[in-house]
Amino acid sequence: AYESHWNGLQVQVQNLSTVFEEGRPFSVEIEAADGGKLQWTGEISVPLGQSTGRLSLADLNLHKLWLYAEPWLAFELKEGQLLVEADYQLNWSDVLSYSISDGHVALTGLDIVPKAPGQLADTAVSFTTLDIDNITVDSATQKVTLNAVTLDTLAVSGWMEESRISLQELFAVDLPPGAEDEEESADEVPWTVALNKVLVSNSRVRWRSGFTDPQVLDIQPLEASLEHLNWPLSGDTKMSLDLSINEQANINV
Numbered sequence: 001a002y003e004s005h006w007n008g009l010q011v012q013v014q015n016l017s018t019v020f021e022e023g024r025p026f027s028v029e030i031e032a033a034d035g036g037k038l039q040w041t042g043e044i045s046v047p048l049g050q051s052t053g054r055l056s057l058a059d060l061n062l063h064k065l066w067l068y069a070e071p072w073l074a075f076e077l078k079e080g081q082l083l084v085e086a087d088y089q090l091n092w093s094d095v096l097s098y099s100i101s102d103g104h105v106a107l108t109g110l111d112i113v114p115k116a117p118g119q120l121a122d123t124a125v126s127f128t129t130l131d132i133d134n135i136t137v138d139s140a141t142q143k144v145t146l147n148a149v150t151l152d153t154l155a156v157s158g159w160m161e162e163s164r165i166s167l168q169e170l171f172a173v174d175l176p177p178g179a180e181d182e183e184e185s186a187d188e189v190p191w192t193v194a195l196n197k198v199l200v201s202n203s204r205v206r207w208r209s210g211f212t213d214p215q216v217l218d219i220q221p222l223e224a225s226l227e228h229l230n231w232p233l234s235g236d237t238k239m240s241l242d243l244s245i246n247e248q249a250n251i252n253v
Contacts, residue, residue: 103135
């Protein structure tokens, strides 16, 4: 069972009509029980089947969302906050089309641990900040562009025992019947993604396996960067990697 409630719901509408073709300004504000806020301002034209505006979702407590999906997940999301904001254009008059500009997504204070610690001991994922800025999406060209993905203070711990990989089991999803995604058609044009840069800083990985001596590798500090990454893969990508293993070996690439 999942319960939640929203406070301070405010809706402002000027000249509401389902007949006028011109968009009418709307404003919606909602505050969640734990302080998260949703703000939307924009225009909707029902006859033209289109809407434009800006949507902002700030300080959303991800633990509350995890409670909703908990029956199908192997991990517990103890903490984490989400920020999502973007300008959008949406048209459903004929074929659904949409575009997003000036998008920004940020996850802060994320802390993920196993729901059953006895089965997945020494396994966890956390970070201080994951920030993705200047996101654009265009359904007409099926292209996504991202300026920068910045990951700070990532801490990952896990292990491999024979055929078991703890992180794979941690993020396994047991969806209810009928919830699986439909397979893409072979004739469907793939989406493309262009990422300007990725920065990973102040991070750490602790990994245990029977393939190394010593079996536990403590990799810290871990710094990495990528520039000009495209999907499907194309062109040249600049990269750098700087890390230390068990305070004995240093690797700089």
